[in-house]
Amino acid sequence: MSAESPESGTLSNLLKEDRRFEPPAAIAEHANLQAEAYDRAASDRDAFWAEQAERLDWSQRWDRVLDWDDAPFAKWFVGGRLNASYNCVDRHVEAGRGDKVAIHWVGEPLDDTRDLTYAQLKDEVSKAANALIDLGVQTGDRVAIYLPMIPEAVIAMLACARIGAPHTVVFGGFSADALASRLDDCQAKVVITADGGYRRGAPSALKPAVDEARTKTGRESGHRVEKVLVVRRTGQDLGEDGWDDSVDVWWHDVVDTASPEHTPEAFDAEHPLYVMYTSGTTGKPKGILHTTGGYLVGTSYTHWAVFDLKADTDVYWCSADIGWVTGHSYLVYGPLANGATQVMYEGTPDAPERGRWWQIIQDYKVTIFYTAPTAIRSFMKQGREIPDRFDMSSLRILGSVGEPINPEAYVWYRHVIGGDRTPVVDTWWQTETGMIMISPLPGVTHGKPGSAMIPIPGVAADVVTEEGASVPNGSGGYLVLTEPWPSMLRTIWGDDQRYRDTYWSRYADQGWYFAGDGAKKDSDGDLWVLGRVDDVMNVSGHRLSTTEIESALVSHPKVAEAAVVGAKDEDTGQAVCAFVILRDEAGDGGADIVEELRNHVRKEIGAIAKPRQIMIVPELPKTRSGKIMRRLLRDVAEHREVGDVTTLADSTVMDLISAQENAGSSDE
Numbered sequence: 001m002s003a004e005s006p007e008s009g010t011l012s013n014l015l016k017e018d019r020r021f022e023p024p025a026a027i028a029e030h031a032n033l034q035a036e037a038y039d040r041a042a043s044d045r046d047a048f049w050a051e052q053a054e055r056l057d058w059s060q061r062w063d064r065v066l067d068w069d070d071a072p073f074a075k076w077f078v079g080g081r082l083n084a085s086y087n088c089v090d091r092h093v094e095a096g097r098g099d100k101v102a103i104h105w106v107g108e109p110l111d112d113t114r115d116l117t118y119a120q121l122k123d124e125v126s127k128a129a130n131a132l133i134d135l136g137v138q139t140g141d142r143v144a145i146y147l148p149m150i151p152e153a154v155i156a157m158l159a160c161a162r163i164g165a166p167h168t169v170v171f172g173g174f175s176a177d178a179l180a181s182r183l184d185d186c187q188a189k190v191v192i193t194a195d196g197g198y199r200r201g202a203p204s205a206l207k208p209a210v211d212e213a214r215t216k217t218g219r220e221s222g223h224r225v226e227k228v229l230v231v232r233r234t235g236q237d238l239g240e241d242g243w244d245d246s247v248d249v250w251w252h253d254v255v256d257t258a259s260p261e262h263t264p265e266a267f268d269a270e271h272p273l274y275v276m277y278t279s280g281t282t283g284k285p286k287g288i289l290h291t292t293g294g295y296l297v298g299t300s301y302t303h304w305a306v307f308d309l310k311a312d313t314d315v316y317w318c319s320a321d322i323g324w325v326t327g328h329s330y331l332v333y334g335p336l337a338n339g340a341t342q343v344m345y346e347g348t349p350d351a352p353e354r355g356r357w358w359q360i361i362q363d364y365k366v367t368i369f370y371t372a373p374t375a376i377r378s379f380m381k382q383g384r385e386i387p388d389r390f391d392m393s394s395l396r397i398l399g400s401v402g403e404p405i406n407p408e409a410y411v412w413y414r415h416v417i418g419g420d421r422t423p424v425v426d427t428w429w430q431t432e433t434g435m436i437m438i439s440p441l442p443g444v445t446h447g448k449p450g451s452a453m454i455p456i457p458g459v460a461a462d463v464v465t466e467e468g469a470s471v472p473n474g475s476g477g478y479l480v481l482t483e484p485w486p487s488m489l490r491t492i493w494g495d496d497q498r499y500r501d502t503y504w505s506r507y508a509d510q511g512w513y514f515a516g517d518g519a520k521k522d523s524d525g526d527l528w529v530l531g532r533v534d535d536v537m538n539v540s541g542h543r544l545s546t547t548e549i550e551s552a553l554v555s556h557p558k559v560a561e562a563a564v565v566g567a568k569d570e571d572t573g574q575a576v577c578a579f580v581i582l583r584d585e586a587g588d589g590g591a592d593i594v595e596e597l598r599n600h601v602r603k604e605i606g607a608i609a610k611p612r613q614i615m616i617v618p619e620l621p622k623t624r625s626g627k628i629m630r631r632l633l634r635d636v637a638e639h640r641e642v643g644d645v646t647t648l649a650d651s652t653v654m655d656l657i658s659a660q661e662n663a664g665s666s667d668e
């Protein structure tokens, strides 16, 4: 826990912010959920969740909604059986909606598009399921997916779900080392990847990272990846050593030729659906485990309620990558379980030109759009002339996720993108929660720029003090979830104790889930999430652990010690700032030391973790017990006057670091 408490955070934004946006009458009148749902859900939570579970097709109904006897290990919809892939695909075809478009896929190269109807999706998923079975994948085996944003990514996930093989999707921007540690942790039997993907107009290779990762797995466990299934996307040259016939198989050879007939088997509601790795406060990423029934109930319910989805008419677009939880819950499982029509886009917002996203909204008449504050801020910076060139009058609801949205970005989003018609739903949730937990309902709750407002019906949250007392309106504290919810994580893969320690030990007496975020209640009792209170950063909506980056730095032969903090950044929310002590034998490290270390982090973890700034320093500020005082380093990184240094073992250290900073020795 950092030395900073959220109680000491600034209230200024909050106090100034008195803009309010009422739900538009047209949305309010036909809203999927009405205001009565809050009380109804609170008065009988199990009944409310049972009602939501009815939106799925169960091959066997549950006997009990929630078994919380063995808390914090939950079982939801006990005794129920279902198949997630059947619920996302087959049942829509059986209901006569086979010709409905499930995915309007837009590739990054212009005019590279592909529409998949639900009937086509069913065939593709069935073929992929049959191919995986032929490759030896059995129920319970883990399959890693390391793909760009192409339809095969969704097909692969659903094929895994169909045969009960939990998937672990690793973001395509992660390095070979990061991939290897994930493959090892969940002991993946098969990896599904592509030759490459398109990124800013150029093909960018993926397959070589898988090859490298394979050489790095199994050092301790002896575990081995058996097969690598490769989609041909870019057609780029794989190089002389880029193919191993004993391991590698082309997707077009084994999937395209497989039978489109596959009968999905129903699995227990608690059967593992996927493992998603996320950063924690130690160097080792946590494998967050989600299971089938509760997760699908939670994601389909929230996608329907929070975006007020009208499946027959809406065109929905979530810009998140499938490598993050948002891509899992709100690109794959939620929208497809609801039979929605959606857009999926392969590339970056500015390829081949800056208006690409708005062009897509115009072309496909997108009605619901879900993105991240970091993207909105970068569009703000480019100016409204770019979006103003497009007709985005189809939009009716906008969503935001990933980090606190600054009131100015919220208002710009609503005004410039939404033409002032559209409510903005600021949705707070986490990899661990699986589904949106705190958010306005667009037809019920008014919007306040910067506030995620209140828990949605069925969810219970509070802001509490260190001791667990609910804070009064107008005060800040720690965000907790006070009741279990269906799509909650079940454990950390292979580490039940870490699961208890991380989330449930802090408020063990009360039995609350500790989210790791600070929050405030305003004078109306609405919630303002302030960001992480632990040693986790949020860079462009992506969670990165300070420890993980420190470990990467220290693995460089010239580095003796490193401390990493997240500093405020106009574009990315927070940016990675590192303070590094070099080994004596490295001297001053050489002229390119900063660049060398930045690239080293990129190689170890991936481009998103590359520090914005590295300062080579003679000492780090430590308490007498040896704990690095990141609070002081943050002061330096954010160019503030350095705060209270009285608990430092050596109070002159900060003078040395500040002197270094002022000399501008190592900033770029």
Ligand code: WTA
Pocket: 278, 324, 325, 326, 400, 401, 402, 403, 404, 405, 426, 427, 428, 429, 430, 431, 432, 452, 515, 516, 517, 529, 530, 531, 532, 538, 541, 542, 543
């Ligand atoms: C932050 C992403 C403020 C928060 C779905 C949380 C937010 C972490 C919001 C989870 C929001 C996410 N307002 N903060 N609307 N949404 N966060 O696991 O710190 O990648 O704990 O899940 O992002 O990040 P994760």
